[in-house]
Amino acid sequence: MRGGLAAIVIWGALTGAAPAEEEGRRIGDPVRGAEVFGQCAACHEVGPGARHRVGPHLNGIFGRKAARFDDFRYSDGIRRAGRDGLTWDLEHLDAYLTNPKTLVSGTRMNFRGLKDRRDRDDVLAYLRQFSDNPSDIPEAAPTARKVEVELPPEVLAIMGDPDYGEYLSSECTTCHQIDGDAEGIPAIIGWPEEDFVLAMHAYRRKIRPHPVMQMMAGRLSDEEIAALAAYFGALE
Ligand code: HEC
Numbered sequence: 306m307r308g309g310l311a312a313i314v315i316w317g318a319l320t321g322a323a324p325a326e327e328e329g330r331r332i333g334d335p336v337r338g339a340e341v342f343g344q345c346a347a348c349h350e351v352g353p354g355a356r357h358r359v360g361p362h363l364n365g366i367f368g369r370k371a372a373r374f375d376d377f378r379y380s381d382g383i384r385r386a387g388r389d390g391l392t393w394d395l396e397h398l399d400a401y402l403t404n405p406k407t408l409v410s411g412t413r414m415n416f417r418g419l420k421d422r423r424d425r426d427d428v429l430a431y432l433r434q435f436s437d438n439p440s441d442i443p444e445a446a447p448t449a450r451k452v453e454v455e456l457p458p459e460v461l462a463i464m465g466d467p468d469y470g471e472y473l474s475s476e477c478t479t480c481h482q483i484d485g486d487a488e489g490i491p492a493i494i495g496w497p498e499e500d501f502v503l504a505m506h507a508y509r510r511k512i513r514p515h516p517v518m519q520m521m522a523g524r525l526s527d528e529e530i531a532a533l534a535a536y537f538g539a540l541e
């Protein structure tokens with residue numbers, strides 16, 4: 306929770322210092338964001354003439370559909386998210402940069418994430434300068450609601466009861482086959498419990514785009530998610 310608290314304090318200080326309207330329009334500081342982008346630059350280019358490197362170029366990223374380029378070899382996970390309708394607005398960029406695999410399991414973006422909210426705000430303010438007419442992209446408006454994707458440590462610390470998880474799992478195995486992917490439905494066994502918990506909460510908070518999974522996850526309590534993570538995690 307420490308990070309969350311710090312973010313609230315900083316937000317309070319900012320809104321006290323500037324007119325509310327101006328504050329609402331500002332994502333962060335693009336000049337500082339250019340420095341933060343140094344952490345991305347090993348893999349991504351942005352700006353005039355930017356090309357795909359290890360990662361796709363990031364021109365026009367605001368409002369761009371996830372995994373949009375045919376000439377870049379994306380992971381299956383992010384392609385599926387794109388098919389489900391994931392579009393890079395502020396909320397989803399923020400979630401992806403906080404912890405890429407929360408939003409996209411199996412993403413090829415091998416990056417631990419920017420845990421500091423200010424770093425994310427600043428780098429996104431920097432990237433937004435390379436999107437066409439950013440103010441014409443309503444869903445990318447900087448005032449769009451951002452959802453905190455980092456789970457409080459006490460939620461991550463819940464020890465799931467695998468027997469209870471097994472009991473609950475019959476609701477899941479109508480679609481998810483225990484022995485692997487089937488008909489486009491991904492396998493969910495043998496995952497690290499934390500990844501499983503993060504993915505389920507991302508559906509519950511509707512950060513991940515799939516409506517059926519949003520509904521399934523929306524019915525589960527924190528304890529039930531932990532129990533399912535313990536049960537499916539132990540299966541091989
Ligand atoms: C180690 C290399 C690496 C680093 C560092 C990295 N990325 Fe990525 N990034 C990738 C790869 C590879 C993909 C493609 C992901 C996939 O296929 O699942 C990607 C995908 C993305 C996408 C989605 C693009 C699309 O077309 O859907 C965004 C947005 C993104 N990265 C932003 C960033 C930002 C901002 C940073 C720095 C804070 C960063 N990345 C750091 C390798 C990296």
Ligand code: HEC
Nearest residue numbers: 385389410476477479480490491493504515517518521533
């Ligand atoms: C009606 C069919 C259906 C049911 C029932 C269902 N799921 Fe899913 N699930 C899916 C589909 C389809 C996806 C892929 C969604 C996507 O593209 O994000 C998915 C994705 C997932 C993922 C993410 C997989 C990945 O690779 O990113 C997890 C974790 C998951 N489901 C867990 C569960 C659990 C736990 C239950 C039971 C409480 C459950 N599902 C019930 C269809 C279902």
